[in-house]
Amino acid sequence: MSVVFQKTRGLTDVPTHYCPGCTHGIVHRLVGEVLEELGVLDNAIGVAPVGCSVLAYKYFNCDMHEAAHGRAPAVATGIKRVHPDNFVFTYQGDGDLASIGTAEIVHAALRGEKISTIFINNAIYGMTGGQMAPTTLVGQKATTAPYGRDPNHAGKPIRMSEMLSTIDGAKFVERVTVTTPAHVRKAKKAIKECFQVQLDGKGFGIVEVLSTCPTNWGYTPEEALRWLEENMIPYYPLGNFKRPEEVE
Amino acid sequence: MATAKPKVRGKVTFQEDLCKGCGLCVSVCPQKIITLDSNKINAKGYHPATVTDMDKCIACTSCALMCPDVVITVERL
Numbered sequence: 001m002s003v004v005f006q007k008t009r010g011l012t013d014v015p016t017h018y019c020p021g022c023t024h025g026i027v028h029r030l031v032g033e034v035l036e037e038l039g040v041l042d043n044a045i046g047v048a049p050v051g052c053s054v055l056a057y058k059y060f061n062c063d064m065h066e067a068a069h070g071r072a073p074a075v076a077t078g079i080k081r082v083h084p085d086n087f088v089f090t091y092q093g094d095g096d097l098a099s100i101g102t103a104e105i106v107h108a109a110l111r112g113e114k115i116s117t118i119f120i121n122n123a124i125y126g127m128t129g130g131q132m133a134p135t136t137l138v139g140q141k142a143t144t145a146p147y148g149r150d151p152n153h154a155g156k157p158i159r160m161s162e163m164l165s166t167i168d169g170a171k172f173v174e175r176v177t178v179t180t181p182a183h184v185r186k187a188k189k190a191i192k193e194c195f196q197v198q199l200d201g202k203g204f205g206i207v208e209v210l211s212t213c214p215t216n217w218g219y220t221p222e223e224a225l226r227w228l229e230e231n232m233i234p235y236y237p238l239g240n241f242k243r244p245e246e247v248e
Numbered sequence: 249m250a251t252a253k254p255k256v257r258g259k260v261t262f263q264e265d266l267c268k269g270c271g272l273c274v275s276v277c278p279q280k281i282i283t284l285d286s287n288k289i290n291a292k293g294y295h296p297a298t299v300t301d302m303d304k305c306i307a308c309t310s311c312a313l314m315c316p317d318v319v320i321t322v323e324r325l
Contacts, residue, residue, distance in 0.1 A: 001259075001323055001324065001325050002323065002324050003321065003322070003323050003324075004258070004307055004309055004322050004323065004324045005309045005312040005313075005320065005321060005322035006321045006322075007318045007321070008318075011318060015266050015317070016316075016317060018316065018317075019268075020268035020269060020270035020294065020316075021268070021270030021271070021272055021316060022316055023316060024316065025315070025316025025317050025318065026313075026314065026315075026316050029316075029318050178314075180276065180314075181276055181308075181309075181310040181313040181314060184313045184314065185313070214270075220271070221270040221271060221272055222271060222272065222275045225272075225275075
C-alpha cells in the first residue's frame, strides 16, 4: 500500500475561510506543492493581497507578508531586493492586480523584478460582494452592473496576461485554469515553470489562473466550472504567452 | 490479483470535519462512487463527501486534485 496523494507540507493546517467550491483552495494547494517540490519552502517569502485571499498568509506554510491593496508586487520588490537569495512570490486576485494594483504589476514586470506572481482571475470582486471588476465579461451581471456589463459604459474586460507579455522584463506569462483534474495538472506545471524562472534569476513571471466564484456568480460549484469553460475561456484563451527561450 | 476487477485498487480517506460539501469530488469521480452523505452533518454544517463503494476506487486521485479544501488522502492498495 502506498500513499499517492496527501496534503502538502506547503500548507498549514488552518482550514480556509473560502466558500464551498471556491477554486482558491485548489490554487493554494498547487502553490504549496510546488514550493515543497522545488525545495524552497524554508526559503520562500509570500506576499498576500487584499481581496478574498487576504488571509493567505495563514494558509501558506512559509514566511508571509501582507500588502496594502494592489501593492503586493511593490512589497515583493522590496523584499526581493533586500533578500535576493530568498524565493519571493505574490498571490493576487483580479480586483487587486488588474484594478487598483495595475500600476504596480506593470512596473514590477517592466523592471524585470525577479519575483513570481499567481494571479487569480474570477471576473468579479468576491470579498466585497460581487461588484463588477475590470475582468468582468461583457453582459455578465454584477451588483454594480445589474443588467450586465455594458462595454459602451465600462469598456471591455482587460486581458492582463496578453498585456504583460508585451513587456520585456516579463519572462514567463501563462494562463491556465483548474476546471478539471487535467487542467489542475497543467496549472501545476505552469506554476512550477514560473517559479523556476525566478530561481534561475531570469526575471519576472506570472501565472494567471481562471477561477470560479460560485457564491457571487450565483451557481453551484460544479455549474460555476462549466460557466467558466463556456464563457471565460473563449475570451481569456488558455496557453503560454511567453517563456525565457523565446525572448533570449 | 487473479480475478481482475479494476486493475488498480485504491482507498480514499476524507477528513470529514473540514469538508464543505461543495461536491467537486463527486462531479469528477470516474467511477461515480462519491456522494454527499445527506444523513450526516459535520461540524461546519455541511453534508460531507463520502465513498459508497470503496472496492471500485482506482486511486486516480481526481477527487483529491479537485478538492479545494485538501481533505482527501489517496492510497494505492
